[in-house]
Amino acid sequence: MDPSSLFVGTTKxxxxxSNIASVGVKLTKEDLKEISDALPLEDVAGPRISERFYQVTWKFANTPPKDPKIST
Structure with missing residues (x-):
């Protein structure tokens, strides 16, 4: 495995x-405000999984209630 692939977005x-050097970048409060104003968090946050996969998660499972007569 290429060690650089351990870093998100880095394949070379x-x-x-360049990625390591970016740790040294310091943003001011004004910088952060300008970035936030240009693109609000709500516009980029989105769901963690796509809608297609969300429909098959446990939230949509059709599991019958537990039978109290059966011990586990």
Whole structure:
């Protein structure tokens, strides 16, 4: 396995250096406000899984109630 693939979005070693250097970037409160104003969090947050997969999660399971006569 390429070690650089352990970093999200990095598939090449040359990009790994750039990603590591980005840790040194410091944003001011004004920077963060400008970014937030340009693209509100609600516009990019979205669901954690796609709608198609959400429909088959446990929330939509048709599980019968537990029978109190049967011990587990």
């Amino acid at each position: 070693v040359k990009n790994l250096d």
